[in-house]
Amino acid sequence: MIPVPLIQEATEWRRQFHAQPELGYQEHHTSRRVAELLRSFGLQVHTGLAGTGVVGTLENGPGPAIGFRADMDALPITELGERAWRSTQPGIMHACGHDGHTAILLAAAKHLSVTRRFSGTLHFVFQPAEENLGGARKMVADGLFTLFPMEAIYGMHNWPGLPVGHLAVNSGPMMASLDAFEITLRGKSCHAAMPENGADPVVAAAQLILALQTIPARRLSPLSSAVVSITQINGGEAINVIPESVTLRGTLRCLQSDVRARVRSMINDFVTTFTAPLGIDGSIDYLTDYPVTCNHAVAAQQVRDCALSLLPAEQVHWEINPSMASEDFACMLEVCPGAYFWLGADGASPSAPLHNARYDFNDELISEGIAFWAALAEKLMPTR
Structure with a gap:
């Protein structure tokens, strides 16, 4: 007592x-x-x-x-x-x-x-x-x-x-495990009215965010537990300028260590290869990992x-x-x-x-x- x-x-x-x-x-x-x-x-x-x-x-x-x-x-x-x-x-x-x-x-x-x-x-x-x-x-x-x-x-x-x-x-x-990450998408800045003169990291970011959701939905077994969430988007200074770069931050959560390793590898691949045809250079840094x-x-x-x-x-x-x-x-x-x-x-x-x-x-x-x-x-x- x-x-x-x-x-x-x-x-x-x-x-x-x-x-x-x-x-x-x-x-x-x-x-x-x-x-x-x-x-x-x-x-x-x-x-x-x-x-x-x-x-x-x-x-x-x-x-x-x-x-x-x-x-x-x-x-x-x-x-x-x-x-x-x-x-x-x-x-x-x-x-x-x-x-x-x-x-x-x-x-x-x-x-x-x-x-x-x-x-x-x-x-x-x-x-x-x-x-x-x-x-x-x-x-x-x-x-x-x-x-x-x-x-x-x-x-x-x-x-x-x-x-x-x-x-x-x-x-x-x-x-779950925790991986907090920061993705940087680097393009080429230009006038928003002339997008053909640049490489737009904003469009690449929008497509990448949606593509990352296919990892838990289509690349993993439904019996595997994983969540990929983008929680921050930062880029641009003026409404008539396509920015030079966009930064995305987010988190990955998994319940199995092998699934975590696979998903990290797939995120890395998406960041570096998915954006390349758009003329965008993508890189990722992991900020926290539990x-x-x-x-x-x-x-x-x-x-x-x-x-x-x-x-x-x-x-x-x-x-x-x-x-x-x-x-x-x-x-x-x-x-x-x-x-x-x-x-x-x-x-x-x-x-x-x-x-x-x-x-x-x-x-x-x-x-x-x-x-x-x-x-x-x-x-x-x-x-x-």
Whole structure:
């Protein structure tokens, strides 16, 4: 049973984090506060991984070393909510619930530091820059698993569309891969009334956008999961001038690594060869790439077993449809066994979607999250 004062304390932390959101690699206030609280719980604290990352370590006798991870960064979105704890930073808000994830993991660390019903070492990993900036990969590159060897690592995310008190986990993919790309189409500028004197990258861009949609629709099996979306088009300065170049930005999402490799190759071919007959030179640069968030089967089963020990069977969802959204916790799962799971966020009324300007983390989830982290630690690291 999680003490009510701890739940209230975690709720206050959550709302403080919400009011002071920070973008990826800029989580200086959040990082300092997290480190301060962890030290007050008696944990060993390491700062500076990936710049603003924090790791708190709680040792309690012999046993395995396990990691629990929370993300800390916010999004470049102007908040539209009217809550007392709404963002005080113009154009920045916690629209994905990382404020809640951080508060829950802090509270779990405090609870476990008091109860100590486990034997081994727990590493509480607070990660910066999850939103498209690769903070997990940077933490790994900076030595996360060298400095803090772990037998497994686990990550949690709140999930609108699933009721509070429900948990979902798969033995394989949970979230899609992410490839963010920028395509540059270079033509020849000319007067818009004399297009024969130039090479029009705007027309080429229009045709390329439509052609790229044939990849998931006609080049892949219907059983393969892939999404190709162009989300930005930039080019031109005057209405009577065909521009020299047009830039397209977008994203590719896949649930299978082999499909991802094939689609990337096909996009590259379209960019470089499809536009050539139009007199356009095409090139592509990949800006961000996360692998598929693919759970390790044993770790996922451990999460499921723990959930079944806490919740009615009908509230534990196993082998559900993965999401085509992405998560850079995948970069940790590439090098360390573990699992990623969702906790339901819908209360009496449905939660606003993630990345929505009216989203706010559902504080009803805080006690559920603390209880699950504590139970998972005790299950994975039983006292001797």
